[in-house]
Amino acid sequence: GPGGGAPLENANPLIYRRSGERPVTAREEDDELPDSIDDREIFDRGGPGRGRRAGRGRAVQLRSAFLNAANLIRSINDPEHPLTLEELNVVEQVRVKVNDAESTVAVEFTPTIPHCSMATLIGLSIKVKLIRSLPERFKLDVHITPGTHASEHAVNKQLADKERVAAALENSHLLEVVNQCLSARS
C-alpha cells in the first residue's frame, strides 16, 4: 500500500461514507422463516469493513443510505489504495441485481477513471468473491457500468470467459493480488 512507497496520484480525493452494517430483523432471527438472497446481501457479502474512509476520481453525490438492494462485495479492498470498493464508489448497491428464484446475480462496477488499469483486476476480484461466497446454482455476470471505461468491451469479455478466469487464478502472482483484495485488513 501507500505510506512510504510511491506518491499517490491524488492525495486528497473525494470521500464516500460506508453504508454500515445491515441491522438484524426479528424475522431473520426466527428459525422457521426462510430469508431469500437479495441485492443487499450480495453487496454485503465480504469481510469486515475498515475504519478509514476516502476515495478518488469522479465526484458523485453522497448517498445517505443504500436501499435494500447489495454486502458481499462492498468491503473488497482496492488493489492500489487502503480503501474498499464501496468507499471508492466502484460498487454501489443499486448496481447489483439478484434473482434468487432464477439463481442469477449481475454486478456492474464503475472504474474510478476511464483508463483505470486496474479494471480487470477489480472485476476479477468481484467475480472470485462471488464464486467463493455464493451457492453453485447461481449464474454470475460481472461487467463494467456501460460507458465508464475505455476498454469496457474487452474487459467484459475477459470476465465472462470462464476458462480465462480459471487460468488467471492459476497465475500465483495474480492470485496473490486477488487474495489481498479479499482479505480482511487489520
Next chain:
Amino acid sequence: MDGEKDPRNLLVAFQIVRDLIAKNYALGPFVEELFEVTSCYFPIDFTPPPNDPHGIQREDLILSLRAVLASTTQFAEFLLPLLIEKLDSDLQSAKLDSLQTLTACCAIYGQKELQEFLPSLWSSLRREVFQTASEKVEAECLAALHALSACLSRSVLSSDTEDLLDSFLSNILQDCRHHLCEPDMKLVWPSAKLLQAAAGASLRAYHCVTHNVLPLLLEQYTKHPQSSQRRTILEMLLGFLELQQKWGHVEEDESALLSLQGPVCSVVFSALTDPSVQLQLVGIRALTVLGSLQGFLSPSDLELVVDHLIRLALCEEDSQSSEAAMEAAGSLAPIYPKVFSGRMVPRLEEELQSEWEEESSGEPHSPRQRCLQALAAVSTHPSIVRETVPVLLQHLRKVQKESKARSRQDMVSVCQSLHRVALQCQQDEESCWYFHQTVVPCLLAMAVQAAMQESTHLLLGKALLEEEVLAAMVPVISAATTHLSPELAAQSVSHVVPLFLDGEVSFLPQNSFPCSFQPFEDGECLEAQRRLVALLMAFVCSLPRNVAIPQQERLLRELLALSCSCNCPFTATTAAKCFAGLVNKHPAGQQLDEILQLAVNRMEPGLAQGPCRTQALTLLLWVTKALVLRYHPLSSRLTDKLLGLLGDAELGAATADGFFLLMAESPDVLHKGCHADVRIMFRQRFFTDNVPKLVQGFHGAGPDVKANYLKALSHVLNHLPKPVLVTELPTLLPLLLEALSCSDRVVQLSTLSCLQPLLLEAPQIMSLHVNTLVTKFLSLTSSPTMAVRIAALRCAHALTSLPTTVLLPYKARVIRALAKPLDDKKRLVRKEAVAARGEWFLLGSPGR
C-alpha cells in the same frame, strides 16, 4: 558494547548507561560516543527465539533503550535527526518507535533542543498523518505533536528569544487550514486532528488555534448547505469545543469561543432542526458540551435548548435522536435544575395526561413511552426527582384504574422508569431515602390492594399481580434499598417485615383494606397475596448485611414452608430465592446451622417422592447457590445431592439446567450489588471440586441420562474465566468432543461456544484433534437449529487460526462442505458461511 548480541547483556548495559546519566557523571567530550554505542541499537529489531528460557521480550529492550535515549537533553542534537530519519523509513515498527521516543523526549526537552528540528519534525508528522493507512501510526503522530506543542508551551523564555510556539502553530495552521474548507475530501479529518492535537496541549496553544479556526468553521458551516458536509464541519467544531472543557472556566477577554457565542449557538440550533438524524446527533452532543461550559448559554438560550430537547425526545421519529436528547437532558439537568424542573417536567406531565385521553397503542416508541423514558432520564438532580417521582406514581395508579389490555405493558414501562430514577438517586443519600420512602410503600400498598380485590373476586387491578409486572417492580424496590444507610434501612425493615408476617398495614399510605393481609397463611383465596412475596424478596434481600431483620427465624420458616408446598411455580420459586438470599447473608453459627438443617429435613423427603419434587429441587438449587457463593461447608453435601439427581429420570434434565443457575449471575438476588456474600473465586473452586465428579458420573451414567452430565458440565465451563479453561483443557477435551455428538441442542451450543475461544487461544492443543473437530463442526452446520448452525460455522471459521500445515489436508473437503450452508435458508447463517469459507480459501494461498 555496540557488538553485543545477547538481550540479557543489553538490558544490563542500557541500565548502566542510564545510571551514568542519571547520576550526573560529567560526560564531557564523550557525549557523542556514548550516544553512538547505544543508539546503534535503535530501532530495536529482536524476536525472542521459540522456547526462550529468559523471557525477554522485544518490548523490554525497546523501553530500556528508550529510557537511555530520552534521559538527557545532551543527546538531543544527535537523537532528533536519527528519529526523523527512522520516521521517514518504510518500516512501521521503526516509525512507531521513533514517534514514541520523540514523545518521551518532549518530557525533558525545551525550546532550545527542539528549535533547529521543528520544521522537519512537523513535515514528517504531517506527511504520516496525511498518508498513513495505519491508525496506530496516526495516533502516535498525534501524541507526538501534542507533546511537542506542550513542550514549547512550557518553555521558559528569556527576554530576547522568540516564542517558538507561535511560529510552530502558525506553520500547522498554514498547512491544515485550507483542508478544513473541503469537508468532502480525504484530508479534512487528518487536518482537524492535527490542529486539535496541537491545540489540546496548553491553554495558550488552544487560544492561538481556535482564534483562527473557530470563525473559519462557522463560516464553512454556512457555506456548505448539505447535511453530510455540515455534519463533518460540526463534528470538527465539537472536537474544539470539547477541548475547551478541559480548561474549565476561562476569562472572557481571552476566549475565542465566548466572542462567538451567538454564531456558535445558531449553528448548533440549526443542526438540531435539520432533517438528517446524523447531523442532529452531532448537534445534541455539541449542545451537551456547550451547556457544560459555565456561563456560556444565556437564560434565553437555555430555554431554547430545553425546548429543543423536549421536541427531539418526544417527537423526533428516529429513536437514536430521541434517546440522545434524553441523555443530553439528563447530563444538563444537574447544572440547570431550575430550568429543567420548571420547563421540561411540566411539559412531560402534560403530554402524559393529554395523550392518555386518546386511544393509542403501547408500542415501545409511542409518545407515552417516550414521556416515561424522558421523565426518568431527566431525574438527575434531587430537586427534579421530587417532581418526577410523584408524576410516575400518579401515572401508575391511573393505568391500574383503567385496566385495559395494554395495562401490563404500561405498568412495566413505569417500573422501568422508576428503576432508572432509583439508580440515579443511589449516590445521594437524601434522594435515595426520599425515593425509598415515597415509592416502596406506594408499590406495596397498590399490590396489597390489588391482591385483596383479587381475593374478593373483583377483576379490577389484576394486571398489577401478573408475573411480568411484579418482576418489573422487583428491581425498583431493590435499587431503592441497596444504598440505604443502616439506620434508615432498619427503620424501613421494621415496617415491611411485620406487614408480611402480621398483616401490619398501618404504614402504607392508603391503609383501609377490605380484609387482612396474610400471605403466609393457608387458604386458596390467598393465592394472590402470596405472590407478593416477590416484593418482600426485593426488599429484604437487598438490605445491607449489617441490618438486623426482625423475627428473622420466623420469616425463614415461613418462606421455607411456602417454597416447599406452594403449587404456583412463581410463588414457590420466589420464596426459595428469598430464603436463599437471607441464608447467604445470615451470620455463621448455631442459628444458621439449625435453619439449614431444617431446610435439608424438608428438602430430602420432598425430593425423594411425592407431588412437590420440582419445588424441592428449586429450593435445593437456590440454597446450594447461596452456600456455594459463601464457601459454606454444607455446600459440598448439597452439590453432591445435585450431582446425584443428574441421573434421575424425572428431575435429571431440570437439574442439569439448574447448573446454569448455580454458575450464572442472578439478576435479582445473590449478587454483589445486593450485598450478598460472594467469594470471587467461587466458580473456579466449584469447577475444581465438581468437574472430576461430573466426568466420572458421565462415564457411569446410563445412555438416557448421559446428556444431563454433559449439559451440567458445559454450563460450568461456559462460566469459567477463559484463562482457567485453557489450562484445564487437555483433560477435558475428549469429553467436549464427545459432547459435540450429543443430540441435545443446549449441549451442542454451549460446547461450541466453549470450543470457539479455545481454537483461537490454544491452537497447539486443538491441532491434535483437528480431524474430529473438522468432522463434527461440518456435521453440525446442518443442524435443524439456526443458532447451532451459526455457532458451528463460527467454529469452522475459528479453525483457520490453527497452523496452516495442519489444516491444508482438510481444505478441499471443508470448502466443499461449506458450499451447502452458503445456500442456507437463513441469512444470518449464510453470512457466517461466507466468512468461514472465504477464510478457508485463503489458507495456504499467496497473498493471505
